[in-house]
Amino acid sequence: MTNGLSPRQRRGLAYSIPVLAVVAALIFGAVMLVLLGANPIEAYVEMFKGAFGSADALIATILKATPLLFVGVGIVIAFRAGVINIGAEGQMVLGGLFATMAALYLPEMPSIIMIPVVLIAGIAGGALWGWIPGALKAYYRVNEILSTIMLNIVAVQLMSYLLRGPLIDPAEIERGTRIPQTERLAPSADLPLIFGSDRLHIGPVLAILSAIAAYYLLWRTPLGYRLRAVGLSEDAAKYAGIPVRRTIALALTLSGALAGLAGAVLVFGSESHRMVTDGSTLGFTGGAGFNGIVAALLGGLHPLWTIPASFLFGGLIVGGQALQRAVQVPSALIIALNGLVVIFVVAADRYRAKLLAVDEWDEQTVEGDDAPGEGDLAALGSVQDHGPDGSGGVDPEEPA
Amino acid sequence: MSEIFTTAVLVAVVASAIRLAVPLLLAALGETFGQRSGVLNLGVDGIMLLGAFAGYYAVLKTGDVWLGLLSGAVVGFVLGLASAVIAVTLKAEQxxxxxxxxxxxxxxxxxxxQKLVGTPIPIETFPPVRIPFLVDIPLIGDMFFRHSLVVYLAFAAIPLATFIINKTTFGMNIRAAGEYPEAADTLGVSISRVRYATEIIGGTLAGIAGAVLAISLGIFQQNLTNGAGFIAIALVYFGAWRPTGIMLGALLFGFVNALVLELKTLEIIxxxxxxxxxxxxxxxxxxALVFVARRFQPPAALTKPFTRGK
Amino acid sequence: MKKRSTKLAVLIAVVALIAAACSSGGDEAASADFRIAIVAPSASNDLAFTQSIVDAANKLKADGIIGEVAVTDGTFVVDDAAVAIRDYASQGYDLVIAHGSQYGGSLQEIAPDFPDTSFAWGTSADTFGLPNVYSYEAASDQGGQVMGIMAAALSKTGKIGIVGPIEVGDAKLYVDGFKQGVLFYKPNADVTINYIDSFSDVALASEAAQSLIGAGADVLSGTAQMVVGAVGVAKSEGVLWFGTQANQTSLAPEIVVASQVYHWEVILEEMINNVKDGKLGGELYSITFANDGLVIEYNDGFDLPADVKELAENAIKSMKANG
Incomplete structure (x- = not known):
C-alpha cells in the first residue's frame, strides 16, 4: 500500500496522520452533535471561534496549552527512555504544593529572585514525585504505570491534607468557611505578564523554552544519547556501558520535574494566585497530566512538534468549553473526543512508523521492532534524528 | 460507641470490604486474562464506566437487574473487541x-x-441472598452469607479462572501467547486469536464490573468508578497474575478502605x-508491588505486539 | 439560533428604551432584557448544590423577571471557571454568578476588570470590599438544626449518622447545624459524622452509610453530590434520610422525611433589582427561614407524626422570629 509513494509523499502522509486523527474524532463528534440535536457546523464554528476567534480566545488557548506542553515534553523524555509516565497529574500537584510552600514560607524577596525560586521549588516537587516511581522501576522492577497511578492517589490526599490544614488561609479559619485554599500568595511571585495583556504570562514562553531544551538534551548531549539508547534497547545500552537503572530513574525524574514546573506555573499564573482544591487532582490540573500525553502523541513524541500539538489540543479543550456555553452541549463530549484522538493517533502510529521507517531506519537498526521498551514510537524519533537533514525540524506539511 | 474493636465493628468492616472488593475483583480477573496473553489493557476504567451506565440505564428502563448486568456485559464485549482491534491488529502502544x-x-x-437521564434517579439494586443455615452462623453469617448473588458469583469466578488458565488448552494457549508467542506460533497457536479472546473476556468482565457497581449502588453519576479500573489493573500485578492472589489483593484493598472509613466513624482517626x-x-x-516484583515476573511478552516471523 | 436571540434581545432593548421614555412603567420590559450567567462546579441536575442555583434562576426566568439564563456547569477546574466568568462578563451579562466558594480567589481578580458588570459569589460571606461583587450564602445550619431535631425525635436507637464530603464551607455549616439540632432535642444522643474526603466517590459514600448503619444509626443525613450513594443504602436498609440543598424525595420516596431546599431566587431577585437601580454589589446576602430562602419541604409520602412536625415548625417559627 505504501509502495507506490515517493519518500516525500510518504513522509507527508506520515506527518498528517495526527491531523487526520483529530479530523476523524471531530467527524465522530459531528455525528454525536446531530444525535444531541445540535447543528454540528454551527457548533464547530462556535468551537473554533471560542478557541482561536479573538485575542481573548487565543490567550485562553495558549494558557490552556501551557501545562499540556510542559507535561507533554516530560512524556516525550520518559518515552524516549522507554518509560511511560502516567503520573503527571500527581507530579503537577506536588509541584504546585512545593512552589506554594516556598512562596508561603520564604521571606519577601524581589520578583527577580522570588519567581525563579518558587519555580525551582515546583520543579523539585515534581521531580521527587517522578523519582519515586523511577527508582521503584529501576531498582525494584515495579511497573511505573501502576506506581504512578497509586502516587496520584497519594498526591491528591496530601494536597487535601495540606490545604485544609497547615497551608490554609488563616482568614478561612477566622471566618469559619474553611475553604481549602491558601491565602493569596506573595505578589512578588506572580508570573510577569507579557504583551500588555492582563492575563498572558511568561508561562507559555517557559514551556516553549523547555521544549527546545528537551530537544537539545535528547539529541545534542551525551545524557540524551543515553536516554534514547536505553529506550531503544536496554540490553544494548547495558552492553555499551550505560548505567541503565540510573538512566531510567533519571528519565522519570526529569519527566516529573517538567510536570512539577507545570504545576507551579498553574499556581502563580492562575487568576486567583493561590492554590485551591476541590478534593480531586482534576480540579487542580484540569486533566493536563493525561491530556499532556495526548499532546505528546499528537506531536509524534518529538519535543518541538509537541509545541504546535499542545496549541492545537489546548484549542480543542478551550473550544469545547466555548461550545458548551454557546450551544449548551455537555463538555463531556470533548472528553470523549479527546479519548478518540488518542486512540486514532496510537492506532495509526505503527502505520506511520512504517511510512517513515522503510527507507531510512530499517537498515540502520539491529534490534528493530522487538527492542525492549516501546520499539516503534521510540525508533521514530531516531529516524527523524538520523534523517539526512536532521529532519526533526519544521515540516511545511504539518499545519500548526 | 466507645468499645473500639467490637465484633460488630469487625463484621461491618469485613462485609464492607467484600462489597468494595467485588467490582475490583471482576475487572481485575478480566484484565488477568489479557495480561497473561501479553496484552495490557489500560482502558478498564473507561469500559467499566460505560458498562456501569449501560447497566444503570437498562435497570432504569426495565427494572430488571439481571438485564442490567447483561447490558453491561454486552457493552463490555463490544469495547473488549474494540480494544483487541487497537492492541492486536493495529498493534498500538498499549x-x-x-x-x-x-x-x-x-x-x-x-x-x-446527561442526555438520556439527566437527574440521578435511583434504580433497583441486587436483592441480598441469605445462604440457608450458613447465614445463621454467628458473625460469619453476617460477614459472608448475606450478600447479593453477584458477590457469590464473583468469588466463584476465581477458581473457575484459575482452572481455565492452568488446566485447559485455551489456558495453555493464553500462557504461551504471553510468555513465548514465537514458539507458540510455530506450534500452530494463533496468537492474535488468543489475544482477541482474552481481550473480549477482559472487556466483558470489566463491563460487568461496572454494571455491578452501578446496580449495587442503585445510582449512576459522572465518573462513578472514581478510578476503580486503574486500581483493578494494579491488583493484577499485586496478585502476581494469579486469580487467588488478585482476590487477596482486592480484599485487602477493600479491607483497608473499609477500616479507614470505620475508624473515622468511630472517631478514632x-x-x-x-x-x-x-x-x-x-x-x-x-x-505490595515492591514485594511482588521481587518474586514474580510479569508475562514476558506483556505489552509487546506480536508479528509473525520476527 | 443564537443570532436570532441576539436580534430579539436588541429588539426588546429598543422597545424597552421607547417604553421607558414614554412611560414610567418601563421596568417590566427592561426585566426581560436582564441576562444572568451561572458558573457552577457540578452538573446542573445534581439534585444538590448546582441544581439549587440553576432552578432559582430558571424560576426567575419563568416569572419574567429576567430574560436569559446561561449556565456553565461541571466546572470543577477553578481556572476554567475563571475563564468562563471572564467570558460571560465580556459578553455583557448583567449578573455573573460564581457559584462555588472555591471561585472566590479568581473573582477577586476578575471583578475589578469589569467595573460595569455585577458579580455574585457564593457560598461566601465576603465581597472583598469590591463595589460590583455581591456575596451570598445559605444559613444551612438553620435547616440542619430543624432537621436534626426531627431526626432526634424519630430515632429509636438514639444513634444518628451524617455523611459529609470534605469538611468545608456549606457542607460543614449544615453538618454542624444538624448535630446541634440533634443534641438540642436529645442531649445524650450519639451523633456520628463521617467525612469521606471526596465530593465524588459515590461508592465510598455508600459504604460510609453502611458503616454508620452498622454502628446502630437509624436516621441518616448527608450533604453534597456524592450522597446519592448513601441515600441508596438508607433506602435498602430502611433507614430514614434527611436531605439538603435540593428536594431529595425523588431519590427514595419511602424513607426521605424532609429536605432543606435552597430558594436562592429570593435573594437573587433583590440583587437583580439592585443592579437595575445601578447598585452593582457590595452587599452580603443570606437565605434563611426568615426571608423564605430556606424551606423545609416535607415528603408527602412519608407518614411524619404530627408532634414531630410541630417540633420542626416551632423551631422554624422561632428562627424566623429571631431573624
Whole structure:
C-alpha cells in the first residue's frame, strides 16, 4: 500500500496522520452533535471561534496549552527512555504544593529572585514525585504505570491534607468557611505578564523554552544519547556501558520535574494566585497530566512538534468549553473526543512508523521492532534524528 | 460507641470490604486474562464506566437487574473487541491507547447520562441472598452469607479462572501467547486469536464490573468508578497474575478502605488527619508491588505486539 | 439560533428604551432584557448544590423577571471557571454568578476588570470590599438544626449518622447545624459524622452509610453530590434520610422525611433589582427561614407524626422570629 509513494509523499502522509486523527474524532463528534440535536457546523464554528476567534480566545488557548506542553515534553523524555509516565497529574500537584510552600514560607524577596525560586521549588516537587516511581522501576522492577497511578492517589490526599490544614488561609479559619485554599500568595511571585495583556504570562514562553531544551538534551548531549539508547534497547545500552537503572530513574525524574514546573506555573499564573482544591487532582490540573500525553502523541513524541500539538489540543479543550456555553452541549463530549484522538493517533502510529521507517531506519537498526521498551514510537524519533537533514525540524506539511 | 474493636465493628468492616472488593475483583480477573496473553489493557476504567451506565440505564428502563448486568456485559464485549482491534491488529502502544479508551468511556458515559437521564434517579439494586443455615452462623453469617448473588458469583469466578488458565488448552494457549508467542506460533497457536479472546473476556468482565457497581449502588453519576479500573489493573500485578492472589489483593484493598472509613466513624482517626489515612490503600499497594516484583515476573511478552516471523 | 436571540434581545432593548421614555412603567420590559450567567462546579441536575442555583434562576426566568439564563456547569477546574466568568462578563451579562466558594480567589481578580458588570459569589460571606461583587450564602445550619431535631425525635436507637464530603464551607455549616439540632432535642444522643474526603466517590459514600448503619444509626443525613450513594443504602436498609440543598424525595420516596431546599431566587431577585437601580454589589446576602430562602419541604409520602412536625415548625417559627 505504501509502495507506490515517493519518500516525500510518504513522509507527508506520515506527518498528517495526527491531523487526520483529530479530523476523524471531530467527524465522530459531528455525528454525536446531530444525535444531541445540535447543528454540528454551527457548533464547530462556535468551537473554533471560542478557541482561536479573538485575542481573548487565543490567550485562553495558549494558557490552556501551557501545562499540556510542559507535561507533554516530560512524556516525550520518559518515552524516549522507554518509560511511560502516567503520573503527571500527581507530579503537577506536588509541584504546585512545593512552589506554594516556598512562596508561603520564604521571606519577601524581589520578583527577580522570588519567581525563579518558587519555580525551582515546583520543579523539585515534581521531580521527587517522578523519582519515586523511577527508582521503584529501576531498582525494584515495579511497573511505573501502576506506581504512578497509586502516587496520584497519594498526591491528591496530601494536597487535601495540606490545604485544609497547615497551608490554609488563616482568614478561612477566622471566618469559619474553611475553604481549602491558601491565602493569596506573595505578589512578588506572580508570573510577569507579557504583551500588555492582563492575563498572558511568561508561562507559555517557559514551556516553549523547555521544549527546545528537551530537544537539545535528547539529541545534542551525551545524557540524551543515553536516554534514547536505553529506550531503544536496554540490553544494548547495558552492553555499551550505560548505567541503565540510573538512566531510567533519571528519565522519570526529569519527566516529573517538567510536570512539577507545570504545576507551579498553574499556581502563580492562575487568576486567583493561590492554590485551591476541590478534593480531586482534576480540579487542580484540569486533566493536563493525561491530556499532556495526548499532546505528546499528537506531536509524534518529538519535543518541538509537541509545541504546535499542545496549541492545537489546548484549542480543542478551550473550544469545547466555548461550545458548551454557546450551544449548551455537555463538555463531556470533548472528553470523549479527546479519548478518540488518542486512540486514532496510537492506532495509526505503527502505520506511520512504517511510512517513515522503510527507507531510512530499517537498515540502520539491529534490534528493530522487538527492542525492549516501546520499539516503534521510540525508533521514530531516531529516524527523524538520523534523517539526512536532521529532519526533526519544521515540516511545511504539518499545519500548526 | 466507645468499645473500639467490637465484633460488630469487625463484621461491618469485613462485609464492607467484600462489597468494595467485588467490582475490583471482576475487572481485575478480566484484565488477568489479557495480561497473561501479553496484552495490557489500560482502558478498564473507561469500559467499566460505560458498562456501569449501560447497566444503570437498562435497570432504569426495565427494572430488571439481571438485564442490567447483561447490558453491561454486552457493552463490555463490544469495547473488549474494540480494544483487541487497537492492541492486536493495529498493534498500538498499549501503555497509551488504554488512556484513550479511558477518556472515551469517561466522557461518553457522562454524556449519555446527561442526555438520556439527566437527574440521578435511583434504580433497583441486587436483592441480598441469605445462604440457608450458613447465614445463621454467628458473625460469619453476617460477614459472608448475606450478600447479593453477584458477590457469590464473583468469588466463584476465581477458581473457575484459575482452572481455565492452568488446566485447559485455551489456558495453555493464553500462557504461551504471553510468555513465548514465537514458539507458540510455530506450534500452530494463533496468537492474535488468543489475544482477541482474552481481550473480549477482559472487556466483558470489566463491563460487568461496572454494571455491578452501578446496580449495587442503585445510582449512576459522572465518573462513578472514581478510578476503580486503574486500581483493578494494579491488583493484577499485586496478585502476581494469579486469580487467588488478585482476590487477596482486592480484599485487602477493600479491607483497608473499609477500616479507614470505620475508624473515622468511630472517631478514632482525627478529622484533620483523615486525608493522611486515606492514602493508606495506595501506599500499601505500592509496598505490595515492591514485594511482588521481587518474586514474580510479569508475562514476558506483556505489552509487546506480536508479528509473525520476527 | 443564537443570532436570532441576539436580534430579539436588541429588539426588546429598543422597545424597552421607547417604553421607558414614554412611560414610567418601563421596568417590566427592561426585566426581560436582564441576562444572568451561572458558573457552577457540578452538573446542573445534581439534585444538590448546582441544581439549587440553576432552578432559582430558571424560576426567575419563568416569572419574567429576567430574560436569559446561561449556565456553565461541571466546572470543577477553578481556572476554567475563571475563564468562563471572564467570558460571560465580556459578553455583557448583567449578573455573573460564581457559584462555588472555591471561585472566590479568581473573582477577586476578575471583578475589578469589569467595573460595569455585577458579580455574585457564593457560598461566601465576603465581597472583598469590591463595589460590583455581591456575596451570598445559605444559613444551612438553620435547616440542619430543624432537621436534626426531627431526626432526634424519630430515632429509636438514639444513634444518628451524617455523611459529609470534605469538611468545608456549606457542607460543614449544615453538618454542624444538624448535630446541634440533634443534641438540642436529645442531649445524650450519639451523633456520628463521617467525612469521606471526596465530593465524588459515590461508592465510598455508600459504604460510609453502611458503616454508620452498622454502628446502630437509624436516621441518616448527608450533604453534597456524592450522597446519592448513601441515600441508596438508607433506602435498602430502611433507614430514614434527611436531605439538603435540593428536594431529595425523588431519590427514595419511602424513607426521605424532609429536605432543606435552597430558594436562592429570593435573594437573587433583590440583587437583580439592585443592579437595575445601578447598585452593582457590595452587599452580603443570606437565605434563611426568615426571608423564605430556606424551606423545609416535607415528603408527602412519608407518614411524619404530627408532634414531630410541630417540633420542626416551632423551631422554624422561632428562627424566623429571631431573624
Amino acid at each position: 501503555g497509551i491507547s488504554g488512556i484513550g479508551v479511558y477518556l472515551f468511556g469517561l466522557g461518553m458515559s457522562d454524556l449519555l447520562f 482525627p478529622r484533620d488527619l483523615s486525608n493522611l489515612f486515606a492514602m493508606a490503600p495506595a501506599l500499601i499497594t505500592i509496598l
